[in-house]
Amino acid sequence: GAGVSQSPSNKVTEKGKDVELRCDPISGHTALYWYRQSLGQGLEFLIYFQGNSAPDKSGLPSDRFSAERTGGSVSTLTIQRTQQEDSAVYLCASSPRLAADTQYFGPGTRLTVL
């Protein structure tokens, strides 16, 4: 079946603009994760969804970042008033069950804020 997909694959925006990043998890996967990866850095956890609820938002860097998940499937990560330091690759992953077991990653969205 299809893997995790993300769109757009690349996004270039101007400082101060809002952006929306989309993640389509593997069908039937309950858990969904968003990470950020800056150049040469590890994965920085942003937020985790269990179904449509987000029990762990501890990684969101600021109140400019928000995420939602509808229908237990598609998720969007929104960054308002983007800053240059938001430039990174945003990765989405899904896993079948409640526990943080094997995660299946999408290809990521490369965000560049000019």
Next chain:
Amino acid sequence: SQKIEQNSEALNIQEGKTATLTCNYTNYSPAYLQWYRQDPGRGPVFLLLIRENEKEKRKERLKVTFDTTLKQSLFHITASQPADSATYLCALDARGYQKVTFGTGTKLQVIP
């Protein structure tokens, strides 16, 4: 504070040799540890999971060890090939939490 350490320096080895990558952690009591592979421009791909009560796990040319006393996992690739060149990430669960935390990864280069 909780910390996961992987060698940030790239590891260069000759084709055919065994590559060994290290993942050390502090202030964790993980129930399990995972290893992922990441190629440039792509998301990580799961390789192996080892649980706290397992000392060693194998999958084809891959072997992972998990020493909860030393707080260390070793990841071995035997008979390495240039196609094994990638960044390898370890990830630990935080017991009781529904997420894993990733290390920064070690870049492996297998030289023909």
